[in-house]
Each structure stands twice: as C-alpha cells, then as structure tokens.
Amino acid sequence: MEAIRCEGLTRRFDAKVAVRAIDLVVQHGEVFAFLGPNGAGKTTTVRMLAGLLQPSEGDAWVLGADVRSAGAEIRRRIGVLTETPSLYGSLTARQNLAFFGDLYDLKPAHLRGRVDELLDLFELGEAADRPVAGFSKGMRQRLAISRAILHDPELLFLDEPTSGLDPAAAQGVRDMIQKLSQQAGRTIFLCTHNLDEAQRLCDRIGVISEGELRAVGRPAELAQRFWEGLWVDIELAGLEEDALGKALGPIVADGWDLVEGGVRVRLSSRQEIPGLVEGLVRAGARVYRVAPKEWSLADIYFRIQHQPAGANTEGDGA
Amino acid sequence: MNWRAIRAVMIKDLRVVLANRMVWVPMVVVPLVLMVLLPLGLVLAPTLDPDTFGSGEMMLEDFGSMLPALPEPVRQKLAGMDPMQQWVYLATTHLFAPMFLILPIMLASIVASDSFAGERERGTLEPLLYTPISDQELFAGKVLAALMPAVGLGLVGFVLNAVVVNAAGYRLMGGLFFPTADWLLLVLLLGPACALIGLGVTVLVSSKAKTVTGAQQASGALVLPVVALMVGQMAGAFYFGGAVILGATVVALVIGLALVWLGARTFQRGELVARI
Numbered sequence: 108m109e110a111i112r113c114e115g116l117t118r119r120f121d122a123k124v125a126v127r128a129i130d131l132v133v134q135h136g137e138v139f140a141f142l143g144p145n146g147a148g149k150t151t152t153v154r155m156l157a158g159l160l161q162p163s164e165g166d167a168w169v170l171g172a173d174v175r176s177a178g179a180e181i182r183r184r185i186g187v188l189t190e191t192p193s194l195y196g197s198l199t200a201r202q203n204l205a206f207f208g209d210l211y212d213l214k215p216a217h218l219r220g221r222v223d224e225l226l227d228l229f230e231l232g233e234a235a236d237r238p239v240a241g242f243s244k245g246m247r248q249r250l251a252i253s254r255a256i257l258h259d260p261e262l263l264f265l266d267e268p269t270s271g272l273d274p275a276a277a278q279g280v281r282d283m284i285q286k287l288s289q290q291a292g293r294t295i296f297l298c299t300h301n302l303d304e305a306q307r308l309c310d311r312i313g314v315i316s317e318g319e320l321r322a323v324g325r326p327a328e329l330a331q332r333f334w335e336g337l338w339v340d341i342e343l344a345g346l347e348e349d350a351l352g353k354a355l356g357p358i359v360a361d362g363w364d365l366v367e368g369g370v371r372v373r374l375s376s377r378q379e380i381p382g383l384v385e386g387l388v389r390a391g392a393r394v395y396r397v398a399p400k401e402w403s404l405a406d407i408y409f410r411i412q413h414q415p416a417g418a419n420t421e422g423d424g425a
Numbered sequence: 426m427n428w429r430a431i432r433a434v435m436i437k438d439l440r441v442v443l444a445n446r447m448v449w450v451p452m453v454v455v456p457l458v459l460m461v462l463l464p465l466g467l468v469l470a471p472t473l474d475p476d477t478f479g480s481g482e483m484m485l486e487d488f489g490s491m492l493p494a495l496p497e498p499v500r501q502k503l504a505g506m507d508p509m510q511q512w513v514y515l516a517t518t519h520l521f522a523p524m525f526l527i528l529p530i531m532l533a534s535i536v537a538s539d540s541f542a543g544e545r546e547r548g549t550l551e552p553l554l555y556t557p558i559s560d561q562e563l564f565a566g567k568v569l570a571a572l573m574p575a576v577g578l579g580l581v582g583f584v585l586n587a588v589v590v591n592a593a594g595y596r597l598m599g600g601l602f603f604p605t606a607d608w609l610l611l612v613l614l615l616g617p618a619c620a621l622i623g624l625g626v627t628v629l630v631s632s633k634a635k636t637v638t639g640a641q642q643a644s645g646a647l648v649l650p651v652v653a654l655m656v657g658q659m660a661g662a663f664y665f666g667g668a669v670i671l672g673a674t675v676v677a678l679v680i681g682l683a684l685v686w687l688g689a690r691t692f693q694r695g696e697l698v699a700r701i
Binding site for chain 2: 120154157158159160161178179180182183185187189191193194195196197198202206207209210211212238251254
C-alpha cells in the first residue's frame, strides 16, 4: 500500500522552479529519508504533500487522497514536525498540546489522557505545567514531536528533527523516532541533511538537489549503481605512483585511484585479492591493510550531488 | 464550521496576548488614561480655577464655535446651568465623546497585530497551517480574539468613565448626569463598528508587515479620523449626536465589514505559507 505517490510534482514561485517533476512512491510503514542541502526543495515538497501549497504541475496522493482537493483530510491523517519547534512560549506544555488537540477535534476525555500519556512518554511530565519559554532545546523538540503525533497520525513528516540539539538530546530524539517507526504501520518521511541520522533510521533515501530528485533507493542499491564491482582500499607504502601503476596494471582492469595512505582499486570479485596483494609485495610494496570499501551514505550523497542536473539515478521511484 | 477549533484559536490568542506585557500594558494604561484620568481632569478643572470658570470665560473660549451647532434641547439644558456646570456637561458628554472611539480602534488593532503578524513573527504559524482547521475557521478565531477585548474593554472603560465622571461631578451637577442616550449609542453601536475597522485595517496591514511593531505603526494612522471628528465638532461643523452617531455607525460597519472581507480573502494557506 502506498503512503505517498508523486507524479511529475512541480512547484514554481514566479520564474523560479522550487521543485521539478518529482516522481516518487513511499510505501506504507516505510522510513524514508528525503536528503538534500538547504534550499533544495524538501520543505516545498512537504508543503505540497500536506496540501498547503498547490502544485504548479503534476499530481500527488497522500494516504490515497489527492493533495489538490483533499488538503484538510490529509492534514487530519498526517503529523508534521516543522524545522523549528514553533511552540507557544507563554503557554505551558500541556496547554500547547491541548490547543492542538482541539484543532484536531479529539474528544476532550481522550485528549486529556493522550496529553498525559505523551508528556510521560517524552519525559516532560514534571514540566507539563510550566511555560515552554523556559524549556531547553531538547525539551522543546520532544514537545514538538509530541504535538506532531498527538492525533496518532498514519504518516509523519519530520523536518530536521535533531537540528540544533546537543549530541545527547539528538540521540534521544533518534531513539524516539525509531520507536515511532516501529509502531504499527506508521510511515515516516524524514527530511534532513544529517546523513548519519538518515543512515541509522531509514530504509530508503531520496536525494533532492536544486528541486530535482536525483536518486531514490536503498543505500546499498545506490552504491551498486555508482560503484559497480568490488572496491578495495589498500594501505601501503614503498612504491611510487609509476611503480604502483605497473604492479596493479595486470590485475586491475578498470583502473585505480590514489587515496590517503594507499590506493583504491576495483576488482571483479574477492578471489582477485590474494593475487593483487602478492603482485604488490613482489613489486616492493609494504602492504599494511586490505579492506573492501563499504560505501557510506555520505559517499553516495556527495556522488549524487556532484552529478549534473538531469542525470537521475532511479528506477520507478518506488 | 468547527466552533471548537474557532474557540480554541480565540482562547489561545487571548492567552498569548495576556502573557505579553508589551501588549497588555497599553491595553490597560490607555483606557485608564482616556476613560478615567482625562475625564477626571475635565470635571475637576473648574474647581482648580473657579474664577475663570465661574465667569464663563473658559467655556466661551473653548466651546464658542461649538455652541451654535448644538441642538435646541441641549441648549435649553445648558441654559439652566451655571458656567462651571456647562463646562463639565459639555466637556464630558459632547467634547469627549469622539475620544471614546480611540479605545475600540486601538484595542482591536493591538490584539489583531499580535494575533496575525505576531503569529508569523514568532514562527508559530506553520504548525497551525499543518492542522485540519480551515482558513475560514482560523481567521474567525483570530477575528473574535481581537474583537472581544476591544468591545469588552470598551464597555469596561465606559462604565469606569461613567462612575468617575458622576462621582467627581456629583456635587457640582447636583446629581447623576452621565451617560446621555447618545453615549449609549456610541458605546453599543459605533464603538464595535470602529473596532471592526481597526481590526480590518490591521489584518490587511499584517498580511504585509513582517513584525507586530510594523503592523501597529501602520495601523496607528486610524486615530486620525477620530481626531478629525473632535476638531469638526469643536469647529461647529456638526453636532456629534444621535443622528450623526447612527449614520457614522452604518458607514463604519460597511467599511469595517469590507475591510474584514478583504482581509479574509488574503488569509489563505497558500499565501500565508509562501510568506513564512
């Protein structure tokens, strides 16, 4: 079942194209990371998906509802954590939550219980009746997450959920996101430029740059698309570049790159590693370490970012 | 219409306003000055300078051009009073009447600028827009939040004014003399209509202003028509009585409703979110 489907989703602000022809499918229950630098079009995309902004072209459906005509229904079923907590500082934590509960038209008795439950869950029980203006950043962020899930939404949009938090508070928020994602069937759409966070939390990623969705997929699949074969990092010394080239030539068909402290080579399979090491040693190299390269999300992300516009790396976006 | 959501927005806005000293201090101080201290001064002035007032010089000097415009019943009433009484009666019931209108205009403008421009300035607008509340419900909640204190505090100010003026002038006037029927029309009809104008202008200004201060400054020009009313009455151009008040109420209502309608048209999610 699809939680989000976008087909050619585009948004222009006068002459500027903020989001360009996005095709994307996010499945129900998935944790999807929407990666991109500031100004890439992440927030505009979320605003269109929530029915706040009308698309200039293309279509999108959220939880089966058309974003063009069913904004209110969509907003009833989704939760959004905005980039800044945006709480009412002069109101207490309880008043902040109760206000939003009224807007979601939660039954008063249920709302009271739900507010207490969330304040306890997010360890804000003792501060429940204090004005939010005196809260730390971490407390505010936890309260903002509570607000986003107050009405138990099926789909949660989280915009930079750990932005500006200290490492301990950020870890606390990540743990909470993990808990939320494990609750039955909840889909999470995480907008972030924190690659480490995306790697830890998400099943699939989409990378947006200058309004264009450059790649969609699981990190391992994307790594395979960019770097075919087996890449191996070899830490070595004792050989100049020319000698290294001569030693690697017979074994490494597709070339190699010098990296800090050694060389990175592409092989067809693991079986080539012993012969490669033997050849290097015979040529006079002192080999200290040989390790298959594991491509991090950062490697993938920057590779995608450096692609020219229009060079999309994706299948059907699903 | 989801009235629960409208009520929630209204209560939330009022709570936020009451928690902001920069907002509620003027809301308390201005009514006190306008409706208590100033009228008190007008009533007590004759006792401070009884010679001038007793001779009637001060009254003629201040009200000379206004007197011919007064209707016959008021003139007859004045004819039976001594100069001190004439001063107190004219100053509190006629000269001061347009001043009252500053109150609903200013109060509506203060709360509306905090509610509309303030929500954006504090960065709290975006989460609101992500909720299922409709644009009309959100607008209605904010309009009520601005109108209620304007009308309510206007009434409170009027009651205080009546108590202070009657108490201070009781001996001089020989009994209760305030309010007149015109004042009731002023407070119950023209006041709320003027609050609507203050609200409408502030909503329109707030849709462009980036800060509460900017919105308030731009809305400040609204007191100029009130000053013009006072000057016009003093100059004898018209008598600010029942007919003028009723006519002004109709005009103010039409203008106010048109402004609020225009404001509601600019208050749309797509427009609002693009300006965040």
